[in-house]
Amino acid sequence: MVLKARFSDNEHGVPHYMKLTGRPLSLMVSVIATCGFLLFGYDQGVMSGIISADPFNDYFPQTKNNSTWQAFVTAIYEVGCLLGAIFQLTFGDKIGRRRAIIMGAMIMIIGVIIQCTCYTGHNPTAQFIIGRTITGFGNGINTSTIPTYQAECSRASNRGLLICIEGGIIAFGTLFAYWIDYGASYGPAALTWRFPIAFQVIFGLIIVIGMIWLPESPRWLLTRDRPEEAMTVLAALRGMNRDDDEVKLQAGIIMDSIRASGHIGGNTPYSALFTGGKTQHGRRMLLGISSQFFQQIGGCNAVIYYFPVLFETSIGLSKNLSLLLGGVNMIVYAAFATVSWFIIERVGRRKLFLTGSIGQCLSMVLIFACLIPGGPGPAKGAAVGFFIYIAFFGATWLPLPWLYPAEINPIKTRAKANAVSTCSNWLWNFTVVMFTPPFVSASPYGCYLFFAVMNALFIPIIYFFYPETAGRSLEEIDLIFAKGYLEKMTYVKASKELPHLNEHEIEIKSKEYGFISDDDEGGQLKDARFGEKEGELAHQANGMMV
Numbered sequence: 001m002v003l004k005a006r007f008s009d010n011e012h013g014v015p016h017y018m019k020l021t022g023r024p025l026s027l028m029v030s031v032i033a034t035c036g037f038l039l040f041g042y043d044q045g046v047m048s049g050i051i052s053a054d055p056f057n058d059y060f061p062q063t064k065n066n067s068t069w070q071a072f073v074t075a076i077y078e079v080g081c082l083l084g085a086i087f088q089l090t091f092g093d094k095i096g097r098r099r100a101i102i103m104g105a106m107i108m109i110i111g112v113i114i115q116c117t118c119y120t121g122h123n124p125t126a127q128f129i130i131g132r133t134i135t136g137f138g139n140g141i142n143t144s145t146i147p148t149y150q151a152e153c154s155r156a157s158n159r160g161l162l163i164c165i166e167g168g169i170i171a172f173g174t175l176f177a178y179w180i181d182y183g184a185s186y187g188p189a190a191l192t193w194r195f196p197i198a199f200q201v202i203f204g205l206i207i208v209i210g211m212i213w214l215p216e217s218p219r220w221l222l223t224r225d226r227p228e229e230a231m232t233v234l235a236a237l238r239g240m241n242r243d244d245d246e247v248k249l250q251a252g253i254i255m256d257s258i259r260a261s262g263h264i265g266g267n268t269p270y271s272a273l274f275t276g277g278k279t280q281h282g283r284r285m286l287l288g289i290s291s292q293f294f295q296q297i298g299g300c301n302a303v304i305y306y307f308p309v310l311f312e313t314s315i316g317l318s319k320n321l322s323l324l325l326g327g328v329n330m331i332v333y334a335a336f337a338t339v340s341w342f343i344i345e346r347v348g349r350r351k352l353f354l355t356g357s358i359g360q361c362l363s364m365v366l367i368f369a370c371l372i373p374g375g376p377g378p379a380k381g382a383a384v385g386f387f388i389y390i391a392f393f394g395a396t397w398l399p400l401p402w403l404y405p406a407e408i409n410p411i412k413t414r415a416k417a418n419a420v421s422t423c424s425n426w427l428w429n430f431t432v433v434m435f436t437p438p439f440v441s442a443s444p445y446g447c448y449l450f451f452a453v454m455n456a457l458f459i460p461i462i463y464f465f466y467p468e469t470a471g472r473s474l475e476e477i478d479l480i481f482a483k484g485y486l487e488k489m490t491y492v493k494a495s496k497e498l499p500h501l502n503e504h505e506i507e508i509k510s511k512e513y514g515f516i517s518d519d520d521e522g523g524q525l526k527d528a529r530f531g532e533k534e535g536e537l538a539h540q541a542n543g544m545m546v
């Protein structure tokens with residue numbers, strides 16, 4: 001069991017973690033969480049430059065000139081990620097956010113070591129596949145947990161920005177991987193693949209060491225009946241004393257949400273994922289799942305994983321030039337991934353989803369149209385299409401599916417529903433990575449026509465079913481679905497009609513929609529003195545806190 005994060009109070013009674021409080025502490029939470037997605041992006045892109053390299057193929061002969069084996073060795077990572085997400089779905093509520101992230105990073109490091117210690121004569125391909133699966137398992141845990149951890153430690157005003165930065169930083173991880181692959185290709189044969197894979201240990205160590213000193217999610221602590229620790233974390237994240245009214249009010253609102261959902265104790269039954277009513281657990285889970293499914297079936301990893309290979313096979317460029325253009329494409333990818341950071345809260349989720357779908361669809365149309373005639377001339381137009389696609393994807397569909405499930409799901413089902421969404425991501429990630437090489441071999445342009453059609457189908461679904469969540473607190477999003485259900489309107493319309501609320505107005509609306517009763521007084525934890533137990537508050541509230 002990982003030790004609890006240590007904290008200390010200053011002379012004003014303000015708690016500190018890592019000697020940080022308030023904005024600096026929130027920033028450190030974001031830095032370590034972001035590093036987890038940097039590692040994710042790096043691991044996602046590292047195989048692209050080595051999977052078809054001669055030194056790698058000579059060491060692992062099954063992959064030499066065999067697109068199916070190349071796809072399998074690359075895609076087995078997604079199987080590990082899927083298993084890790086399933087593990088988190090099963091045990092995430094018990095483990096907690098912080099310990100899960102530490103465990104995920106440590107498992108990834110173990111997987112990397114297994115991959116890097118493959119030697120000829122000792123079944124290196126089998127060992128490499130096992131190591132890659134283990135690395136994926138750790139990443140599956142982290143990608144299921146980090147967005148939830150970030151969302152539960154953030155304010156509504158910057159939650160979207162912070163999680164978009166996490167999602168966008170995937171592109172920077174992939175960028176690092178591409179250029180490290182390219183640089184290593186000029187070194188000794190073993191360096192060509194060992195060094196790029198081993199390099200990711202650095203990111204893993206940063207996550208493990210950093211998370212040991214960072215606090216647990218205050219919302220998770222409250223679900224586990226640990227109000228003293230939760231008040232300490234909330235106070236530290238806001239740079240205030242535990243007795244400050246704002247800290248008490250925020251804790252009270254969170255407790256109202258927990259009690260309304262019946263999540264005291266922190267263990268959510270699987271049946272809760274499919275319930276309707278004013279909480280709409282099932283609908284909200286499906287929204288998160290669909291966003292992750294759309295991200296993958298839209299063709300992103302057909303481009304990210306196989307960009308150099310696609311340039312060689314579909315356009316006919318040399319291996320070195322394909323690698324170089326792959327690196328340039330990743331620069332474009334990373335640059336456009338920062339766009340959402342500046343506009344996510346102003347433009348909103350829906351408009352970015354729709355803009356990205358339209359842009360990706362038109363890019364895929366350009367790619368397949370230019371590949372139909374064949375020959376190097378039209379194929380250059382396809383290259384332009386690849387660059388346009390990755391620009392639209394980086395600015396929109398890269399970060400949004402990591403943000404949307406983390407905020408759209410309520411606290412009772414958030415950990416499990418987010419894990420199910422991540423399972424969807426990895427299942428379809430594996431599927432796309434597996435079928436792309438043989439699909440491209442069978443029909444150089446048909447693969448991109450398929451992705452163009454898929455992106456076109458996203459547009460009406462997003463328009464009619466995805467409510468806007470920009471600028472809303474997690475508890476405020478609960479009210480959107482209650483309003484839609486109780487007032488019998490679409491949830492998209494409910495999100496437009498419900499005004500933005502402050503914490504006192506959220507408390508009033510919660511009473512109006514029956515989340516809390518008048519006798520409950522809006523969650524008495526906000527009036528609690530530090531040290532009071534939840535059980536005492538329940539007694540005072542006539543047993544309401546059960």
